[in-house]
Amino acid sequence: MQGDLTAQAEAFGxxxxxxxxxFDEPWQGRVLSMAVHLSDRGExxxxxxxxxxxxxxxERPEEGYYVQFLRALEKTLLHGRLLAATEISDRMRVIxxxxxxxxxxx
Amino acid sequence: xxxxxxxxxxxxxxxxxxxxxxxxxxxxxxxxIDQVIAQFEQRVGPVNGAKVVARAWTDAEFKLRLLADGTDxxxxxxxxxxxxxxxxxxxxxxxxxNVVVCTLCSCYPWALLGLPPRWYKDPAxxxxxxxxxxxVLAEMGLEVPASKRIRVWDSSAEIRYMVLPQRPDGAExxxxxxxxxLVTRDAMIGxx
Numbered sequence: 001m002q003g004d005l006t007a008q009a010e011a012f013g014x015x016x017x018x019x020x021x022x023f024d025e026p027w028q029g030r031v032l033s034m035a036v037h038l039s040d041r042g043e044x045x046x047x048x049x050x051x052x053x054x055x056x057x058x059e060r061p062e063e064g065y066y067v068q069f070l071r072a073l074e075k076t077l078l079h080g081r082l083l084a085a086t087e088i089s090d091r092m093r094v095i096x097x098x099x100x101x102x103x104x105x106x
Numbered sequence: 107x108x109x110x111x112x113x114x115x116x117x118x119x120x121x122x123x124x125x126x127x128x129x130x131x132x133x134x135x136x137x138x139i140d141q142v143i144a145q146f147e148q149r150v151g152p153v154n155g156a157k158v159v160a161r162a163w164t165d166a167e168f169k170l171r172l173l174a175d176g177t178d179x180x181x182x183x184x185x186x187x188x189x190x191x192x193x194x195x196x197x198x199x200x201x202x203x204n205v206v207v208c209t210l211c212s213c214y215p216w217a218l219l220g221l222p223p224r225w226y227k228d229p230a231x232x233x234x235x236x237x238x239x240x241x242v243l244a245e246m247g248l249e250v251p252a253s254k255r256i257r258v259w260d261s262s263a264e265i266r267y268m269v270l271p272q273r274p275d276g277a278e279x280x281x282x283x284x285x286x287x288l289v290t291r292d293a294m295i296g297x298x
Contacts, residue, residue: 024216024217025118025216026216027117027118027121027122029143030121030125030139030143031121031124032142033138033139033142033143034124034125034128034134034139036142037134037138037139037142038128038133038134041133041134043133067117070117070120070121070124073124074120074124077124077128082128082131082133083124083127083128083131087127088120088123088124088127089123091123091126091127092116092119092120092122092123095119095122095123095126096119
């Protein structure tokens with residue numbers, strides 16, 4: 001599957017220009033990669049994720065594509081009980097208060 | 107996720123929290139992500155930066171503006187996204203070579219250069235390029251003549267640097283597209 005990432009990404013509608021995937025920010029590439037990897041591992045079915053993404057896109061058309069993508073991924077993980085909502089917000093708090101004066105993951 | 111308006115800092119934080127929890131659970135390794143990213147990197151490429159460089163190579167007036175105020179000069183390209191709060195473009199000449207690093211983390215002008223290469227985030231590159239730039243560059247395949255001064259630019263939270271490579275001989279005879287194809291990501295970081 002990774003051999004044909006662009007085709008796969010385009011199949012679910014990721015923005016692209018001249019056949020290249022377009023990321024405005026690195027986290028976008030990381031969440032896309034997380035989703036591809038987890039579905040490759042069989043942690044969830046790509047179609048289930050895709051259905052949630054389609055819902056997000058139609059429910060929140062004003063959001064950027066990768067915000068919708070991240071929300072869909074998070075919902076898929078919560079739905080499959082791979083992660084719990086509270087631990088996600090707890091972890092965000094921990095990272096936010098970690099000492100660093102730059103953007104942590106670029 | 108709740109329904110409050112999207113704060114991009116929160117979004118980045120959320121993405122980072124997910125990754126960190128998934129790694130902790132053993133559902134993925136950071137190297138898995140890096141591997142997929144590496145494939146994206148090949149495709150995303152530094153097309154925007156290349157456009158800027160190709161223009162500066164042939165448009166002297168644009169080059170002056172670019173070196174004076176990078177942020178302002180690239181506005182006309184209307185690149186989307188990308189956190190270039192303040193872009194400083196530094197020019198390679200026959201007496202000076204420039205190279206960019208972020209010693210504290212991995213700040214990078216990704217609006218122009220796409221995703222940062224993995225070595226850019228590597229602690230070894232980040233610390234050594236400052237202390238011994240000439241040998242690190244040589245190890246990366248770039249021999250800078252002893253007659254040339256090397257300047258190392260350390261990114262900060264606000265400033266992003268991009269190197270304007272020297273125009274190769276004969277480039278002025280090429281088309282704009284052909285010129286763009288000559289500009290590599292590594293040249294704009296200053297390691298090639």
